[in-house]
Amino acid sequence: MRRLAAAVALTLLLGGCGVQTSGVTPAGRAPTGVAPGVTLYFVDRDGRLRPQLRRTGRLGTIPEAMALLLTGVGDAPLRSEIAPAGPTRVVATTAPGLIRLMVPLTIDDVTPRGIDQLVCTALGVHVQRGGSTSTRVQIRFVQPTPQSRVRRTCPLIP
Amino acid sequence: MTRRLPPRGLRARLVVAFVIVTVAGAGAAAWASARSAGSALVDATQERLTAALADQVAAVAPQLTYPPGREALERLRAAAGPGTLVTYRGRRAPGGAGADLVTEPVRAAVRAGDGIVAQRIRARGRPWLVIGTPVAITAPDGRRRPSGIEVYAVRDLSGVDDRIDGLTRSAAATAALALPLAVLLALAAAGSVLRPVRDLRDTATRLAAGDLTARSPPQGADELAQLTVTVNEMAASLEASMAAMRRMQADARRFAADVSHELRTPLSTLTAVVEVLAASADGLEPDARESAQLAITETQRLVALVEDLMEVSRFDAGTATLRVEDVDVAATVRAALRARGWLERVELDAAGEIRAQADPRRLDVIVANLAGNALRHGRPPVRVAVSATDERVRVEVTDDGPGLSADVAPHVFDRFYKADAARARTPGSGLGLAIALENARLHGGDLTAGPADGGGARFVLRLPRRREDA
Numbered sequence: 001m002r003r004l005a006a007a008v009a010l011t012l013l014l015g016g017c018g019v020q021t022s023g024v025t026p027a028g029r030a031p032t033g034v035a036p037g038v039t040l041y042f043v044d045r046d047g048r049l050r051p052q053l054r055r056t057g058r059l060g061t062i063p064e065a066m067a068l069l070l071t072g073v074g075d076a077p078l079r080s081e082i083a084p085a086g087p088t089r090v091v092a093t094t095a096p097g098l099i100r101l102m103v104p105l106t107i108d109d110v111t112p113r114g115i116d117q118l119v120c121t122a123l124g125v126h127v128q129r130g131g132s133t134s135t136r137v138q139i140r141f142v143q144p145t146p147q148s149r150v151r152r153t154c155p156l157i158p
Numbered sequence: 159m160t161r162r163l164p165p166r167g168l169r170a171r172l173v174v175a176f177v178i179v180t181v182a183g184a185g186a187a188a189w190a191s192a193r194s195a196g197s198a199l200v201d202a203t204q205e206r207l208t209a210a211l212a213d214q215v216a217a218v219a220p221q222l223t224y225p226p227g228r229e230a231l232e233r234l235r236a237a238a239g240p241g242t243l244v245t246y247r248g249r250r251a252p253g254g255a256g257a258d259l260v261t262e263p264v265r266a267a268v269r270a271g272d273g274i275v276a277q278r279i280r281a282r283g284r285p286w287l288v289i290g291t292p293v294a295i296t297a298p299d300g301r302r303r304p305s306g307i308e309v310y311a312v313r314d315l316s317g318v319d320d321r322i323d324g325l326t327r328s329a330a331a332t333a334a335l336a337l338p339l340a341v342l343l344a345l346a347a348a349g350s351v352l353r354p355v356r357d358l359r360d361t362a363t364r365l366a367a368g369d370l371t372a373r374s375p376p377q378g379a380d381e382l383a384q385l386t387v388t389v390n391e392m393a394a395s396l397e398a399s400m401a402a403m404r405r406m407q408a409d410a411r412r413f414a415a416d417v418s419h420e421l422r423t424p425l426s427t428l429t430a431v432v433e434v435l436a437a438s439a440d441g442l443e444p445d446a447r448e449s450a451q452l453a454i455t456e457t458q459r460l461v462a463l464v465e466d467l468m469e470v471s472r473f474d475a476g477t478a479t480l481r482v483e484d485v486d487v488a489a490t491v492r493a494a495l496r497a498r499g500w501l502e503r504v505e506l507d508a509a510g511e512i513r514a515q516a517d518p519r520r521l522d523v524i525v526a527n528l529a530g531n532a533l534r535h536g537r538p539p540v541r542v543a544v545s546a547t548d549e550r551v552r553v554e555v556t557d558d559g560p561g562l563s564a565d566v567a568p569h570v571f572d573r574f575y576k577a578d579a580a581r582a583r584t585p586g587s588g589l590g591l592a593i594a595l596e597n598a599r600l601h602g603g604d605l606t607a608g609p610a611d612g613g614g615a616r617f618v619l620r621l622p623r624r625r626e627d628a
Contacts, residue, residue, distance in 0.1 A: 019200055019278060019285035019319045024267045027208040027276040032294040033219025034226070034305045039298045051298065059220040124298030129220050133300045157299050 032130045035059040039128070040069050041120040041156070042078035043113050049120060049156055050078055065125045066090035066101065069117060081114035092122065098151065099126055099137045107145045115139060115147075120154035133157055168355070169348040176344030177337060184336040188329030196322040200278070200315075207313045208274050208289050214238050215309055219293060226307060234293075234309065243310040260310045264290040268308050278315065285315040354382040358389060370397035415471035418464050425461055432457045459587070466589040470573065473596040480517045480600050482625055487512045487521065487551050488544050494525040495542070504529055508544035514551045514623045520597040521621075524605070525553065527590035528617050532557040536614055546623065550603075553619040556610040570607045571595045594619075 037055040044050045054068055070088040073080045082105065091102040099122055110118070119137045127133050136151035218237040222230040231251035235244040243260055244251040259281050267275040268290040277288045293307040357374040364372035373393060376386040432454050439450045472478040488508035495501050525542070532540040536557025543554045562570060569575045574588040591607075598605040603621035610616035 018196075018322055019280075019315050020197075021280050021285070022278040024263045024275050024277045026271070027204070027274040027289070028212060030273050030291045030294045030302075031212045031215040031219060031309075032296045032302060033216050034222055034224045034293055034295055034307060035220075036224045057223040059224075061220065120298075127298055127300050128296045130216055130296065 033059060033128065035128055038065045038068060039121070039124045040065065041117045041124070041154075042073050042076070043081050043117070044078055047113065049113065049116055051120075051124070051156070052076060052078060059125065059128055062092040062099065062101075062122050062125045063090050065121050066092070066103070066118070069121045070104075080117065081111040082117060083109040083114075085109060094126070094131075097132070097135055099123070099135060100140060101137065102140045103142075105141055106143045107141045107147050115152065116155060119152045120156055123154045123157055127157065168352060169345070172348040172351070173341060173344040176347070177340045180336050180340035180343075181333055185330070185333040188333045189326075192322075192325045192329035195325050199318055199321060199325075203315065203318050204276055204278070204287055207287055207311075208276050211238060211289050211309070211311050212274060212291065215291065215293060224295075224305065231307075234307070238309055238311055241312045241314075245308045245310075247306045259286055259312045260288055260290065264288050264310065265308075268292055268310070272302065272304060285319050287313045287315050289313065351382065353377075354386060358382075358386055361389060361393070365393055365396070370400055411471060411474040414467060415475065418467035418471060421460075421464050422468070425457075425464055428457055429461060463587040463589075466587040466593060469593055470589055470596070473593075473600075478596070478600060480520065482515050482517055484513060485516050485518045485521065487514050487516065487546070487553070487621075490516075490518050490521050491525050491542060491544050491553060494522040495529060497522075498526060498530070500529055500533065503533060503538060503540065505539050505541045506544075507541065512544060512546045512551055514546070514621060515625045516551075516601060516621055517597075520600065524594045524597050524619055525555075527594040528553075528555040528619065531555075531590060532559075532615070532617070535559060549623060551621045551623055553621075554616065555619075556612070556616045557614040558610075558612055559614045561609050561613050562607060562615045567607060571605070 035058065037053050037057065038060055039051050039053050041049055041051055052073075056068075067088040067090065069080070070082060070085070070090070072084060085104060087104040089104060093100045101118060101122055103118065118139055122137055123133075123135060126135055136153060138149070138151050140148045214237050215234065218234055222234060224230075226234070226246050228251070231244045231246055231249070235242050235251045238244070259279065261277060261279060264275055264277050269292075272292060272294060274289065274291040276290075279286050279288055289311045291309050293305050293309060294302040295305045296302050354374070354377060361372045361374040370393060373390045374386045376383040376390070435450050436454050439447050442450060469478075488511060491508055492501070492506060495504055495506060529540065529542060532555050536559030538558065540555070540557045543552075543556075545552045545554075571591050571594075573592045576588065595605045598619055598621065601621050602625070603619065605617065605619050608616050608618070
């Protein structure tokens with residue numbers, strides 16, 4: 001009897017310290033990032049911002065989306081308020097709560113709606129990749145301008 | 159099951175109790191800390207592994223085509239590392255070795271929910287962490303919906319297990335370190351308790367042996383010191399009462415000696431007068447003669463009583479001396495009986511000659527008292543048997559009387575003891591058996607009373623044949 005009790009105590013002592021099995025426990029939000037294509041933002045006839053799903057088969061990165069946006073609208077009844085320029089290469093860096101876009105444009109190449117197009121497209125990709133919707137976007141134009149320091153939000157993304 | 163006896167000594171019990179308490183306390187503390195450290199380690203590892211899987215999936219997901227083809231699933235599986243299973247609407251990506259441990263509860267939770275789930279299981283003798291997660295599609299405005307892609311990963315936790323075992327071992331070692339310390343402390347505590355106890359025991363032993371001056375010095379102010387003080391007070395009180403009692407006894411004995419001594423001179427005169435009275439008794443009236451006879455008898459009793467009292471006083475004062483001679487015990491006994499005219503009333507069994515070193519006068523007193531007692535209180539036949547071994551002489555006196563009852567037997571040698579209160583007036587002085595016992599002891603022998611075979615009383619005198627100091 002005493003031996004049995006000692007054995008039980010020893011088992012409890014040693015067995016109680018290993019990795020215990022457990023039930024199924026939640027461990028955070030699911031990863032995200034898959035998408036059938038990338039969402040670009042253009043302007044309709046009434047001057048309102050409109051999302052357009054470009055079926056690329058995958059989400060891709062912010063620079064890829066910016067390159068598609070700068071390339072143009074295609075044949076839709078939408079238009080872009082970003083002046084078509086030569087290069088479409090955009091450098092995007094993300095800091096906590098902030099995306100910095102270095103665009104090959106001057107402030108004169110874009111209307112305020114055009115700036116919204118850039119901001120919404122970049123922020124949309126960021127959110128679809130799992131980022132926060134409260135992230136701000138800063139657009140740096142090639143020529144020095146106070147607009148380069150503004151931290152912007154997209155009117156369509158709350 | 160054999161039941162072992164608990165340790166008897168105070169020291170052993172203290173040591174065992176100390177060791178049990180200390181080791182149990184240290185063990186419990188070490189066990190608790192090892193357990194909480196172990197569970198923190200498990201939690202941290204689990205968090206790291208699930209976060210790593212989520213990061214790996216999130217890093218590769220934007221590059222995957224959707225809906226995913228076989229190649230995309232394969233790419234996702236490769237990105238998530240070995241032991242991973244990727245499915246899309248029930249389709250499995252090829253490969254994924256080691257992922258067969260994924261449990262059904264995890265699958266169900268992944269299908270039903272929209273977050274990562276984890277479960278620790280034990281399989282193939284080692285612990286595993288099963289992680290499952292759906293991959294979500296997030297709209298640009300932040301709304302999420304399931305994509306149908308599910309990722310399962312099985313991660314080995316034996317590294318954590320080993321580290322927890324290490325923690326447990328070091329905890330046990332720490333608890334074991336307390337053991338010698340506990341033994342030392344217990345021995346020190348036992349010593350401090352046991353020393354006064356041993357002193358007290360020694361004092362009590364000396365008190366019991368008759369040394370009433372024995373005391374223990376109290377040390378400190380604890381309960382043991384109080385006990386020591388109490389024992390000392392008890393010993394002092396005992397010593398005082400014993401001294402008082404001895405003084406009273408001595409006073410009583412001196413008084414008895416003085417009284418009997420003072421009575422002797424007037425009694426001598428009285429005896430002489432009574433003898434004269436006896437000589438002229440024949441010429442008296444019958445009534446006066448009867449009174450004279452009564453006075454003679456009582457005077458003789460009074461003389462015997464005073465003589466006995468003086469004898470007892472000599473024993474009490476320690477002044478009784480033994481005049482040892484080489485005597486024939488059988489002849490002495492016969493002479494004693496003959497001198498009192500009892501040879502006809504007593505059956506004497508004393509064959510041959512039995513030599514012994516004894517005081518003939520005192521032997522005569524003993525035999526006379528025993529035989530007289532048997533003749534007075536018992537019924538005939540009264541038998542006196544003398545026998546001897548190499549060492550001892552044995553004189554046995556038995557009678558056929560009612561014997562000694564259980565409440566009388568212990569007191570027959572007491573002074574003035576009367577077995578029957580109603581029979582207060584007996585010819586004896588009430589001191590005879592007491593004097594016989596004192597005489598036997600003076601010889602270095604013994605006198606005992608008990609029941610005889612036939613139902614009467616039996617008195618046995620045993621005397622050594624040779625004086626040891628002679």
